[in-house]
Amino acid sequence: MTEHSAVQMAGRRLLITSRMPVRWGDMDAYGHVNNTIYFRYMEQTRVEWLEQTGSAVSPDNAEAPVIINAACTFLIPINYPATVIVRMYGGEPGRSSLMTWYELLVEGDERIYAEGSSKVVWMNPQTGKSVPLPEAVRAAVS
Secondary structure (H helix, E strand, O other): OEEOOOOEEOOEEEEEEEEEEOOHHHEOOOOOEOHHHHHHHHHHHHHHHHHHOOOOOOOOOOOEEEEEEEEEEEOOOOOOOOEEEEEEEEOOOOOOEEEEEEEEEEOOEEEEEEEEEEEEEEEEOOOOEEOOOOHHHHHHHO
16 A cells, blocks of 8 residues: 655655565564565565556566665664555656655654665666656656
8 A cells, every 4th residue: 555745855755655564574583574674665665656657667668777776774673563664755856867765664653663765777778878767757756
């Protein structure tokens, strides 16, 4: 389930809010969500947003978004059972790239459990060269 908002925060626009259940298998030996899974939560939110803009990731596309940098700061451990809320923000679009930021919360708790970011670049998979952002993506963040 997702929802859009036009909220502006420090030059970042809220693009999508996504909710996902924490699965038992997301846990690690310490009894909390493994750090790699946070990147999956952010990825799923980004993919949902891309699909909504008409830029779904597909091997058939002549142009595709790729991640060239991703980061996450883990603030509070997430435990099973829970529902993760991921808020994805976008910044000012560049020629071929878009900076995105993420806040991860747990439903029923307003604290931020993790903060992340990723730089998304549109490229031609055949040439490996960057291409201009699709107009639908540019419009969604402007």
